[in-house]
Amino acid sequence: MPRRIIHVDMDEFFAAVEKLDRPELAGKPLLIGGDPRGRGVVSTASYEARPFGCRSAMPMSTAIRLCPHAVVLPVRYDRYRQLSNQIFAILEQFSPLVEPLSIDEAFLDVTGCQRLLGPAEHIAAEIKRIIRQETQLTASVGVAPNKFLAKLASDLRKPDGLVAISEENVHNVLDPLPASKIWGVGPAGAKELEKLNVCTIGQLRLLPEKMLADRFGDWGLHCHRLARGIDDRPVTPDSQAKSIGQEETFPQDVAEMEELRAVLLGHVQEVARRLRRQGLSARTVTLKLRYGDFTTLTRAKTLPEPTDVTDTLWQTAREIFDAWAGRNFRPLRLLGMTASGLGGQAGRQLGLFQDDRQKMQERLDEATDSIAERFGRKAITRGPARTDAETNDPPTA
Amino acid sequence: MKVIVQTAALAEALALTGAVVAQRTPKPVLQCVKLTAEKELLTILATDLEVGCRYNVTAVKVEEPGEALLPADRLASIVRESAGDESLTLLTEKSACVVQGAGSRWEVPGFDPAEYPAVADFDNKPDIQVSAVELVAMIGKTIFATAKAHSHYAISGVLMEAAGKKFQLVATDGHRLAQVKAGLSKSVASEISAIVPAKLMAMVQRTSFGQEETLELAVRDGKILVRSARAVLVSSLVQGNFPKYADVIPKDTNRKAVLKTLDFEHRIRQAAVMTNEESRGIKLSFKSDRVNISSRTPEAGRAEATCAAKLDGEPVEIAFNPTFLLDALKVCSAEEINFEMNASNKPAVIRAGGDFLYVLMPVDLN
Numbered sequence: 001m002p003r004r005i006i007h008v009d010m011d012e013f014f015a016a017v018e019k020l021d022r023p024e025l026a027g028k029p030l031l032i033g034g035d036p037r038g039r040g041v042v043s044t045a046s047y048e049a050r051p052f053g054c055r056s057a058m059p060m061s062t063a064i065r066l067c068p069h070a071v072v073l074p075v076r077y078d079r080y081r082q083l084s085n086q087i088f089a090i091l092e093q094f095s096p097l098v099e100p101l102s103i104d105e106a107f108l109d110v111t112g113c114q115r116l117l118g119p120a121e122h123i124a125a126e127i128k129r130i131i132r133q134e135t136q137l138t139a140s141v142g143v144a145p146n147k148f149l150a151k152l153a154s155d156l157r158k159p160d161g162l163v164a165i166s167e168e169n170v171h172n173v174l175d176p177l178p179a180s181k182i183w184g185v186g187p188a189g190a191k192e193l194e195k196l197n198v199c200t201i202g203q204l205r206l207l208p209e210k211m212l213a214d215r216f217g218d219w220g221l222h223c224h225r226l227a228r229g230i231d232d233r234p235v236t237p238d239s240q241a242k243s244i245g246q247e248e249t250f251p252q253d254v255a256e257m258e259e260l261r262a263v264l265l266g267h268v269q270e271v272a273r274r275l276r277r278q279g280l281s282a283r284t285v286t287l288k289l290r291y292g293d294f295t296t297l298t299r300a301k302t303l304p305e306p307t308d309v310t311d312t313l314w315q316t317a318r319e320i321f322d323a324w325a326g327r328n329f330r331p332l333r334l335l336g337m338t339a340s341g342l343g344g345q346a347g348r349q350l351g352l353f354q355d356d357r358q359k360m361q362e363r364l365d366e367a368t369d370s371i372a373e374r375f376g377r378k379a380i381t382r383g384p385a386r387t388d389a390e391t392n393d394p395p396t397a
Numbered sequence: 398m399k400v401i402v403q404t405a406a407l408a409e410a411l412a413l414t415g416a417v418v419a420q421r422t423p424k425p426v427l428q429c430v431k432l433t434a435e436k437e438l439l440t441i442l443a444t445d446l447e448v449g450c451r452y453n454v455t456a457v458k459v460e461e462p463g464e465a466l467l468p469a470d471r472l473a474s475i476v477r478e479s480a481g482d483e484s485l486t487l488l489t490e491k492s493a494c495v496v497q498g499a500g501s502r503w504e505v506p507g508f509d510p511a512e513y514p515a516v517a518d519f520d521n522k523p524d525i526q527v528s529a530v531e532l533v534a535m536i537g538k539t540i541f542a543t544a545k546a547h548s549h550y551a552i553s554g555v556l557m558e559a560a561g562k563k564f565q566l567v568a569t570d571g572h573r574l575a576q577v578k579a580g581l582s583k584s585v586a587s588e589i590s591a592i593v594p595a596k597l598m599a600m601v602q603r604t605s606f607g608q609e610e611t612l613e614l615a616v617r618d619g620k621i622l623v624r625s626a627r628a629v630l631v632s633s634l635v636q637g638n639f640p641k642y643a644d645v646i647p648k649d650t651n652r653k654a655v656l657k658t659l660d661f662e663h664r665i666r667q668a669a670v671m672t673n674e675e676s677r678g679i680k681l682s683f684k685s686d687r688v689n690i691s692s693r694t695p696e697a698g699r700a701e702a703t704c705a706a707k708l709d710g711e712p713v714e715i716a717f718n719p720t721f722l723l724d725a726l727k728v729c730s731a732e733e734i735n736f737e738m739n740a741s742n743k744p745a746v747i748r749a750g751g752d753f754l755y756v757l758m759p760v761d762l763n
Contacts, residue, residue: 304546347678349572349718350742350758353550353640 002167004120005235006108007142007150008091008127011159013104015046016137017080018073029054029070036060036072041259043075047159057250077266080104083135090130094123099235100274102246107147109235121164128162145170148183148231155181170229175202182226184219186333188294192216193223201227239278245286246270247336253292255331261321267337268317272310275339276369281306281348283341285316289324290334299324306343310368311361313339398463399488400434403456404479410452411473413604413628414443417450418469430469431513432487435462442516443469448596449516451629464510465494472496475503517631519624523613525559526583529606529625535566536598538577538728538753543595544570551637555598557614557621559589567642573721573757574642591616592635597623600630646756647744650737652710654683658734658749661688662726664704668692669719671700678716678760683708683738692719706736715741716760725755 010016014032019025029049033056034040042063045054052067064070084103091098094117097109110123117123124141131139142153144165153163153173165173179198180190196215198204205227212220225231238244246267254260264287275282286300299320307313317337411430419427422445431442439454465487479485479498486497494507536555544552548571556567562585565578606612606625613624616634623630668679668690682689688706693699715738726734729749737746741762747755 347716348761349677350761351571352569352574352645352744352756352758353571 002145003111005147005150006124007154008106009140009154010104011138012046014044029067031063031070032073033060036064055251097235098237107235124162146231147233148226177201179204182223238274243338243340244271244274245338249334253331253333263335268314271339272313275308280342281308282339286338287320288336291330292333309361310365398434398465399461400439401458401484401486403484404482406454406456408476410441410454414441414450414452415469415473417443417448419445426508426512428468429466431510432465434459444514444516448632451516453627465489466508466510466513467494467505519622519629521615523615525585525614526611529610529612532612533602535577536602539566539568539575540598541724542568542573542575550640551592551635554592554594554635556639557591557593559585576754578752589616592639593621594632594635597632650739652713652738654736655707656734658726661704664690664702665719665722667702668700671697677718679719680716682714684712716762721757729753
């Protein structure tokens with residue numbers, strides 16, 4: 001049976017939540033992110049702000065210059081998390097195979113649910129309907145035979161879109177799109193392809209595979225496979241994952257250490273929460289660092305004991321980050337964090353000494369998790385990241 | 398400087414001092430040993446700034462007193478390749494140091510001996526006097542349990558405690574704890590408690606001593622010094638807090654098994670075949686007359702082994718990292734051990750030979 005994969009992507013998620021909570025903001029350009037007086041960056045620009053050139057990860061001061069009448073709001077991560085939990089609960093009603101990509105994005109494999117729930121296109125429409133009914137938020141949804149195509153489809157008719165790609169129409173949809181729509185092809189890759197007179201996915205597809213392999217190696221083969229609409233990656237829910245990670249590609253390279261640390265802390269908090277949700281602990285922390293020229297480094301560190309404690313994971317991630325930054329800091333295009341070496345509670349070596357500090361951290365995580373699940377967190381002010389620049393309201397954690 | 402030194406004596410000296418020299422260091426002088434020749438004695442000094450060693454070679458003829466600073470690994474290679482020569486001649490010439498064997502000659506660009514850091518000498522009264530053989534045995538029973546990974550406790554060394562005629566070493570890595578006790582022939586003047594880096598303890602272990610040799614230990618100014626007939630070892634102590642280890646030694650246990658050490662060790666090895674990095678535990682099921690030892694890994698398979706045991710108390714199932722068990726059984730040097738437990742999630746105790754105690758935490762069975 002051909003696979004049916006759904007990609008759900010919430011529309012301008014942070015901005016949409018703000019508009020939901022404050023209806024008077026509807027139709028206004030919103031910039032959500034750090035304090036413009038500091039070195040804050042834009043986390044989300046609402047659709048109304050985008051025609052002015054405002055983009056996420058842009059310095060807030062630049063965005064305000066581009067769109068001076070925009071309403072600037074602080075990030076209320078707690079509230080977004082709360083709605084995100086609600087949305088994931090909805091997704092999990094449709095399939096056990098839900099793979100979270102970030103706070104507002106997920107893949108579902110509904111191949112095996114179609115007999116029960118109807119065709120994938122119908123499931124996709126139901127997901128959109130129920131999300132809207134329960135949260136009053138809109139999602140753009142893509143349905144396709146694989147992850148790459150599903151994600152591409154959800155992006156085609158934003159906002160509130162539903163695009164299905166079938167095995168029959170895959171080339172009709174893919175061919176006219178620019179080659180840069182391919183996962184893994186950024187500005188630098190696109191330039192390389194232009195040298196071969198390749199601008200669209202269709203042109204790429206028609207090139208001989210061998211030529212791409214000879215010229216670009218694995219990357220060339222990867223692009224060619226995707227251009228033909230082939231992608232075998234499975235949808236892996238956290239509970240079955242060998243690793244749990246999160247990464248973010250910035251629209252522009254980020255050169256601010258503090259911003260990168262804040263992004264990293266965000267990743268660590270999410271990953272730690274997902275670990276705990278599955279009752280897993282991780283032994284290895286890996287950072288993925290990509291420069292503007294697409295050079296990608298990974299740096300890993302293995303802990304003596306597996307952990308699910310946010311603080312321990314954060315210390316480790318920060319050590320790796322600082323070691324990298326101290327030696328070869330360059331602006332980053334992508335920053336990711338992955339926890340691997342996963343295991344459950346069983347088989348865990350118990351400790352001899354009542355480590356008060358560790359106990360305290362575990363209790364802290366438990367408390368923040370349960371608050372997040374039920375009410376949303378009031379403010380996340382852990383550590384040096386997500387600094388004052390990002391939170392205007394007083395920390396109450 | 399000009400000395401004629403017995404090759405074998407020099408080789409022995411370099412085996413110990415070479416172990417102190419820093420492997421990787423930005424300072425070239427720290428990769429050297431310092432030779433000082435005076436009064437029919439060649440002293441070889443080595444330090445990595447943490448641990449230092451001062452070794453006296455007496456099988457030497459000093460023709461001209463003086464000093465030299467030489468790369469340790471080069472000198473060791475020269476000595477190794479000169480094993481056939483009865484003696485070697487070391488002399489300094491202008492800025493180089495020359496080593497001469499029978500039909501061989503090496504010239505090593507020397508460093509300025511004045512650049513070498515000072516190494517404290519044993520110039521006071523000893524605080525503790527202990528038989529070398531006994532101390533080495535005690536180190537063997539504890540050093541393996543020191544923490545290799547970073548901890549906020551100061552557990553990268555061995556805690557050495559002395560009071561009156563009581564002397565003991567304790568080491569832990571947070572999961573298991575080894576304690577060994579001994580009696581001193583002379584009381585210590587005042588109570589001593591010091592965390593000695595594992596590196597120094599390992600140095601003491603690899604030093605060769607005479608059967609009857611007594612070691613002198615002194616603790617002062619955040620340092621420990623150990624003096625034997627030939628060498629003085631010195632190290633900074635580990636700073637920080639050793640955990641309150643006495644609190645984790647169970648006072649009462651409701652189950653006690655007696656096991657033959659070698660048999661138990663053998664059976665654990667058999668059962669541990671099916672453990673791997675992810676699933677490190679082996680399960681011990683204690684019955685009245687035996688213990689069944691098993692391991693299971695989803696991919697690898699399962700293993701079972703049975704060992705005779707006399708259990709006093711209710712049957713119990715408890716799991717451990719087999720390495721932690723084997724570490725203790727290997728060193729306890731007793732035919733039989735007592736294995737004491739309370740519950741599957743509580744610390745267990747191994748007692749052996751009257752002087753050795755080992756507390757280990759189980760692996761979570763749930």
